[in-house]
Amino acid sequence: MTRKRTARLRRTLLAGTTAVAVTAVTAGIVAAAQEPAKAATGPELSLIAATPSVTLTTYKEEPGVYLDLGTYLIAEGKPLEFKVTRKSYKDPVSVTQTVYEGGKAKAKKLPTGTVKDFSGLPGFVKVTLTDKAGKKVLTRTESFCPNNASGRVRPDAPSTSKYPESCPTNPFTLGSVWGVEKGWAANTYAGSYSEPVQLPAGTYTAKVGVAKKYRDLFGIADRVATVKVTVVEESFEEEEGRTEAAPRFGKAGEHAGHGAAHQAPNAHAGHGPGHAPAPAEAAAPVTSGAGPSYNVGHGPLKAAPPALPWAVKKKQQKSALSLRARDTSGQTDGSRQAPALKPLSKRPAGKPSVPDVPKPDLRSLPAYGITISDGDKDIPGKDYLAFSANVWNAGPAQLVVDGFRSPGKAKMDAYQYFYDAKGKQVGYTPTGTMEWDPRPGHVHWHFTDFASYRLLKADKKEAVRSGKEAFCLANTDAVDYTVKNANWHPNNTDLATACGEENSISVREVLDVGSGDTYTQDLPGQSFDITGVPNGTYYIQVLANPEKRLKETNLDNNSALRKIVLGGKPGKRTVTVPAHDLVNAN
Numbered sequence: 001m002t003r004k005r006t007a008r009l010r011r012t013l014l015a016g017t018t019a020v021a022v023t024a025v026t027a028g029i030v031a032a033a034q035e036p037a038k039a040a041t042g043p044e045l046s047l048i049a050a051t052p053s054v055t056l057t058t059y060k061e062e063p064g065v066y067l068d069l070g071t072y073l074i075a076e077g078k079p080l081e082f083k084v085t086r087k088s089y090k091d092p093v094s095v096t097q098t099v100y101e102g103g104k105a106k107a108k109k110l111p112t113g114t115v116k117d118f119s120g121l122p123g124f125v126k127v128t129l130t131d132k133a134g135k136k137v138l139t140r141t142e143s144f145c146p147n148n149a150s151g152r153v154r155p156d157a158p159s160t161s162k163y164p165e166s167c168p169t170n171p172f173t174l175g176s177v178w179g180v181e182k183g184w185a186a187n188t189y190a191g192s193y194s195e196p197v198q199l200p201a202g203t204y205t206a207k208v209g210v211a212k213k214y215r216d217l218f219g220i221a222d223r224v225a226t227v228k229v230t231v232v233e234e235s236f237e238e239e240e241g242r243t244e245a246a247p248r249f250g251k252a253g254e255h256a257g258h259g260a261a262h263q264a265p266n267a268h269a270g271h272g273p274g275h276a277p278a279p280a281e282a283a284a285p286v287t288s289g290a291g292p293s294y295n296v297g298h299g300p301l302k303a304a305p306p307a308l309p310w311a312v313k314k315k316q317q318k319s320a321l322s323l324r325a326r327d328t329s330g331q332t333d334g335s336r337q338a339p340a341l342k343p344l345s346k347r348p349a350g351k352p353s354v355p356d357v358p359k360p361d362l363r364s365l366p367a368y369g370i371t372i373s374d375g376d377k378d379i380p381g382k383d384y385l386a387f388s389a390n391v392w393n394a395g396p397a398q399l400v401v402d403g404f405r406s407p408g409k410a411k412m413d414a415y416q417y418f419y420d421a422k423g424k425q426v427g428y429t430p431t432g433t434m435e436w437d438p439r440p441g442h443v444h445w446h447f448t449d450f451a452s453y454r455l456l457k458a459d460k461k462e463a464v465r466s467g468k469e470a471f472c473l474a475n476t477d478a479v480d481y482t483v484k485n486a487n488w489h490p491n492n493t494d495l496a497t498a499c500g501e502e503n504s505i506s507v508r509e510v511l512d513v514g515s516g517d518t519y520t521q522d523l524p525g526q527s528f529d530i531t532g533v534p535n536g537t538y539y540i541q542v543l544a545n546p547e548k549r550l551k552e553t554n555l556d557n558n559s560a561l562r563k564i565v566l567g568g569k570p571g572k573r574t575v576t577v578p579a580h581d582l583v584n585a586n
Helices: 003-010 027-033 212-218 236-245 310-325
Strands: 044-049 053-059 071-076 080-085 094-101 104-109 121-131 136-144 150-152 175-180 184-187 202-210 225-234 362-364 368-374 383-393 399-404 411-419 425-437 444-448 451-457 462-465 506-511 515-520 536-544 559-569 572-576
Touching (some): 044 202, 044 225, 071 175, 362 536, 362 559, 368 572, 383 536, 383 559, 399 444, 411 444, 444 506
Parallel strands (some): 053 225
Antiparallel strands (some): 044 071, 094 104, 121 136, 121 202, 150 184, 202 225, 362 383, 368 383, 399 506, 411 425, 451 536
16 A cells, blocks of 8 residues: 555545444534424434534645544434435436424435435535635535434434445445434545645634535524634654554454455455555555445455544444344344354255245346556556446345365355345255455455356347456445345455455355445456457446356346447557446446
8 A cells, every 4th residue: 555545544534434433522512412302304403513623634745635624414303314216227316305294204305406426415515714814715515425424422312323334436326325313413524535625734714514405405504613724734754653653553354344444454455456554554445336335346446435543443343243242133124233144164954945035136237447458568468348347136135155165175165045034044055166266356265156247249249258257245335225125234345254264164255135246357367358359339248147056036137238339459449438328437
């Protein structure tokens, strides 16, 4: 990881990280939170500043300030909840608010155009900065994701938030749930989805207010939060020196997830290039995908947002373990964190069977993040077509696959498991194999024949097939959290725990309901070799469960096509990617 990325990781509090207690709650927040809730169909909302002053850092090597001003939106009386959906990629994204009449929840459709995508409410807050002389130096608006870094503001509020851990940014997301739990506050700062601003070292006054259209829509008082801002300039070397003198991270191997500042050690960092820094400091593998919180798929395209400090994350993990101990089996409706699914210690006994119980429904998203690359110095004279691909589970049941290795065998035998409505295992069936992938950027167990990637000609006949057909399953993207039994807090988003080690005797890989697994096709052997492919119109096909070994509710929706046009000359190939209905993301 470069110094540039390290510095960025340390200086922001991510919008869209796991819900944790807000550590900078002042008397002003508590007072606002303890006012009696008014009788209304929606929550009582207020914007507050957690602290009267903040210190922000700009770096000599990378000038720019991230405006995490510590302003929060509090929800009282009732939670603030939205469901954001689109019927298909031909339809615009729409949003409904959950309101309450007579104690019953009711969906209230918000005006057309309120949202444009799934990343949050656009232009929610307006930020104005003035310098010491009172001169205005900045005016900007920020989007607001209600699932942002958040926490309780009073002791009798629910101990955990039922809402997901960020607003997804995958261009082919189909449904999302946003919310601020009652008695909770969500940070209005947009994290790494916000661009830094250029501010010289000095003192400023920031005024933050909710835009009028949202005040009118949600009944938010017209109050401006004022924060004194001190900008200091440092260098990366100075900051690193302080960190080395006072380490604050967990032990090696205590990895918290796939993205952000909590990557596993090199051997398990993801499906892209390895990451040498310690797990708490390592950046997320860069990618064009985005996950339930800050999980970003497998491979490099776009950097993921930074995560919460490791010490805070550890506290949250301990709290989650305590809550899971009280969870009921089979609880995957989004109201609680589902209990972890762990591999069994030995092969299943008894006769294999496929019982009549709910099963997963694997579906593919159209390819995106499509680029042309070459073999560089390693494989000169080659042209490759790289892209991101996602297979997701529309439910209503999890996909659970265990692998078991006989002593001395190179591969594991894989089995799919089935569960009844109470979470009890009621059957299993053989479903192929798992193999150890020692290549840099992998270094974990792959379940074979999970998906297949093919480049089809204009007549839909196959031109090239990718060699990539084995995968480690992890919940990297929240594709549709409005489907039945969607789990808003999926467990195995960390490849280090989901995909095992070379000496593992068994592994369990899970794709939860509502979530998908993004891979970027950017490693040697994983992209389409188009060196000899003529220019013209083609389709990238992403095909889930190609050999139909996995048992699903529906096998007719496993394929997705994305149209592309190849051009250029050898060594300088080009690709044009038309919009996919209303989704114009290459």
